[in-house]
Amino acid sequence: MSDDVHTRFKLTYTDAPRAGRLAILTMDNGRDYTKPNTFGAQALQSLSAALDELATQTDVKGLLLTGKPFIFAVGADLTQFAGMDAEGARAGGEGGHEVFARLMALPFPTLAAINGACMGGGLEIALHCDYRTVSTGAAAIAFPEVFLSIVPGWGGTQLAPRIVGAQNAVDAIVVNALDNNKMMKPKEAFERGFADRLIDSAVFLDDSIALLERLVTGEETIVREVDATVGLDEALANARAFADAKVHGATRAPYLALELIEFAARGGDLAEGRAREAEALATLLPAHQAQASVYAFDLVQNRAKKQPWRPDARPRRLQKIAVVGAGLMGAQLGALHLQRLELPLVMKDIDEGVLGRCRDHIEGELDKQVAKGRMKAGKASFLKGLVTYTTSYEDVRGADWVIEAVLERMDLKQAIFGDLEAVLDDGAILATNTSSLSVGEMAGKLSHPERVVGFHFFNPVAVLPLVEVIKPEGVADKAMATAFDVAKKLKKTAVQCADRPAFIVNRLLSRFNGTAVTALRHGNDFRQIDEAVKGLGLPMGPFELFGLVGLKVAFHTAQTLADAFPDRFVIDDNFRAIADSDLPGIYDWSAGGEVYAGIRDLVQVDAGATPLTDDEIRRMALEAAADECGRMLNDGTVADARDIDTGMIMGAGFPFFMGGLCRHLDQTGISERVLGRTLITPEDHAQR
Template structure:
């Protein structure tokens, strides 16, 4: 449920899973002495008697939590709940026997195979990125960020917290940069409350952060990244203005989600120092950074980008300068099919429920609200221009939703999903076909299979492993799916659609 993240010793002790908590330096000696004292009778272990009266209630609540997390797509959490419930009445021999049976069943499952593969991806494959030049990277002593919106503010905090170097944020309006300043102050205070930052370091860290309306504050930056409106002309303009003041060895990066890095740097004096550095929202949660090499990007720029990703504790993935890059291309393909299915008769909830049954962390139309319909439509427009309307049609209802200023399909703050009545009114359906869940999944997954095959043929990334790693680390897809290509192979969709598999075992 937590992508194989384990709890630490303090958490285990607080949960009652350990009897003592020892410091690292004396851990072995004190642990052995603790054991000797138990054997000699000097120390007695006192534990609270188990409280079984509300077991059924707790199991029921836990199952609801698991349902919310995995939507029935993973076997192991439900087996674990059965074993926990059984352990309340079984003797120890029965408990071990039932665990052995459960393990025997689970180890043969598709989810187990996918989880082992996913674990290897994020713990080995991700730490050996492909395409990193053998060049000494530049040292980053100051970071400049163009734009001060929510994404830019998240980036500013990340660079400040991880690098502990001066960070300057520029925008064109005072009220926008004031809001960014307030965001950084708030995030630093949250870090103190969580014990991630010492209170005495607050003033020092906050003093490293600066907001400005003046390009001159970028003069001594080593790395400048833009996070402005997703429009090529706007991005070209801010790069031109930045180039007039920054040093010749300063790197220019873009957080664009879909636009060409090559074109973005085409009118600059030094296009070789331009690189794509695409984060995923929320920045603090998703570890992936797509590093996009343009036709001009030199080895020093690329090596520095990978080194910087590592320093801010992100996983860099080399991606070809191709429309929407990797993750957004896959997610957008999924979205256009979901929209088409709704147009033809399905409800938004039916589509969301069908896709959630895969175990995805968020339903497609909830993801649309998180990303922002306007941003998603910009990505779709880029893909439509590049690959045509057959694969990436500009959905008219989607367009009307944006023109109406709607930011979500569903009404906000409702325990149960309720479609916004204004969305219902403007959405003109083409048909009234009654889809079964399996039909929705077949359409979406078969088209994803074809699109991923094209992505690999175009060499957008080096391998299907990169695709899977990106979907796990950039979109939060679960370990038990193994990303997307492994899942498509294991459930038989790849051989049915492509007459081959993405992997050979």
């Protein structure tokens, strides 16, 4: 947020019939819900000033703290974290502690009315109040700090165990944060003890004030009996194991958070706990991991949402959509398009059996939404009625947006586009979900090739948020604008890429993971190679990934790149043999994750080879990735290194604390060593 947009704490007063004068303290930055309340230095100063005023109001009997419509507060202003040193981090922690402690020490009952999104410092300030209510309409409640490689630094690690117990504190602060920054819904937050009352949003503020009035008069009391040591050892042990599996020790944040929680749970002095939090911030915030996380957060939450590559053209208005190819990927695409766009959908395939399974998947996904309470049964029935399952192109006639999701064969995709052109009007947009083939070549035989775009999803479609929008030569601005518009409506993060083999994510992963196959020739074991690479903090190793996507699929992408760039993408005979094995992956998970004997027997080790160390494996992979990143920027595959980082975070699961890939290569000096320059430049070169 800019300096002129900051959260102010505004005091008003109301006279309650029985309780007397009550203070209402509202957090509001003057913007709508799209600009949430955050806490920076100016916000803390505003809170301090409000508390100064309260000190002069001797007749106030209670205080209610709440936020602007739909937003309580979402914590610290992350823009102030960039480049922060240890002294600044420590001072920021101490400043928040000081003013929040003043709120906690008020001589009358205080109640936080959590009316909307409440995260980080927002949840911490709520915990400093005596009581809390939460609205059924609150979007999310969470401690996201560990996800950003820091810790709650304004009392969260010290108050949460005392208020909600060890297990709930550990889950909210560490486990949820590492589980893709999972948020609590209002009901869960209430059940876990973060709120004393769950109140319907329609009457939330009035009922919260009424509760405060009863608490002031003594008509109602709220008593908590929490023993923070109950289940503490088990919770800590499980959380440490979970952290090991998620980050592999590559960031200290979850481990320091657990130490702070344990200190509080075992009865540690609150003032000392606050000092320990401030020291933890001084350690973590200036480190590479937190600084990379701030950078990554900005990429995902700000830059990508603005779609800087989107041309200034009006997208086509969609009234009917179609998916050609109703297999596993096509069914997922159909389900997503149907639920997000709510338009008539045609699922086209040549096989009635495939269409039947597709129907089962799409309708099953709707039924799951109903079962979870996320959709009314009537709405699900309506959406089911919008879908046509067909073997005829005639049913596709009239569609405005058609995406193909068939086998990765150029001749097949060209034939399908030719058949589609025969039944669609000249302005309909054709999209391909190809993972590696040339979009331009695919469109080359059409009368209107300018209508074709690449629209590459990642599997599973419902989980991974990235879509690579491929821009072939000569594509119309309207087609690209439509693709970006569809991505936004599908709630996917779209990144533009030139029409180059394997695009962004698969090209980089192939180069990065290709070094794992090289390590086999040195005599390294599959598991050791995977564990070495995961030591960077990645969610899975190369051979685990090969098994997830399918050995033949991984080999096909590698072959495409070897054909395009034979100087550096070379198919190793070990990889070829493994891909031809017809086994489902490298590891037999039914046997505890042992390498299949049939896979192990295929590996040939070079004569006289010496196994690589973990550091050598990681260095080899990162240096190869740095070289490829440089080439992708040079050949125009992407406009800016930030595009690569966004793709690797959202499509390949690279953690925030690495900042994607380019940021990590720059921070560790690898890009300078390999390329003689950094990859990220001060100027963002993405077209605007």
